[in-house]
Amino acid sequence: TQLLEQSPQFLSIQEGENLTVYCNSSSVFSSLQWYRQEPGEGPVLLVTVVTGGEVKKLKRLTFQFGDARKDSSLHITAAQPGDTGLYLCAGAQNAGNMLTFGGGTRLMVKP
Amino acid sequence: NAGVMQNPRHLVRRRGQEARLRCSPMKGHSHVYWYRQLPEEGLKFMVYLQKENIIDESGMPKERFSAEFPKEGPSILRIQQVVRGDSAAYFCASSQKPGQAYYEQYFGPGTRLTVT
Secondary structure (H helix, E strand, O other): OOOOEEEOOEEEEEOOOOEEEEEEOOOOOOEEEEEEEOOOOOOEEEEEEOOOOOEEEEOOEEEEEOOOOOEEEEEEOOOOHHHOEEEEEEEEOOOOOOOEEOOOEEEEEEO | OOOOEEEOOEEEEOOOOOEEEEEEOOOOOOEEEEEEEOOOOOEEEEEEEEOOEEEEOOOOOOOOEEEEOOOOOOEEEEEOOOOHHHOEEEEEEEEOOOOOOOOOOEEOOOEEEEEO
């Protein structure tokens, strides 16, 4: 079983602060996806990273895939209350395979 | 394009009844995945289907659970003789045909099953 460890599990910060969420595994993934989930809703895809060392930016969010494709990070700059939510990383070993999800990071940004 | 559709959004069943959860994939997608999210736990894979085929059911409980994706109509996840431990949120995701360098799964809003 491939495991994805996400840290931290919970994060409460003030508006304007920066934060980083980590997603680590001992397994290699062919692709890794980051999702955001609101209460009572399904996960919404934020980004997919495929190449080792790849960096993708989505406004104030920066996603990085580790060189060995075993880990990833999500960095949020100048967090806003609208960033509050559950952030999930999910890896796939091969195209078409199931996703293995991390346990999630529950972020709260206080105004 | 409409997203992944799931219904019902909420389902209440008494112990011993059957639950049928439906999923219509995103337009153009022919691959469907079912995941379960138990209270205070992460999302866990259950089954992967293509039209009329089960590709991977390694995450499905051996008894009472079944899934299908017929040639016409939505994918169905069926739980027979439900027990309280089946109470969870069930999510469906769809993707385009694999064979590309990578793929992306898009999730529906989920069905929240409560067993009383």
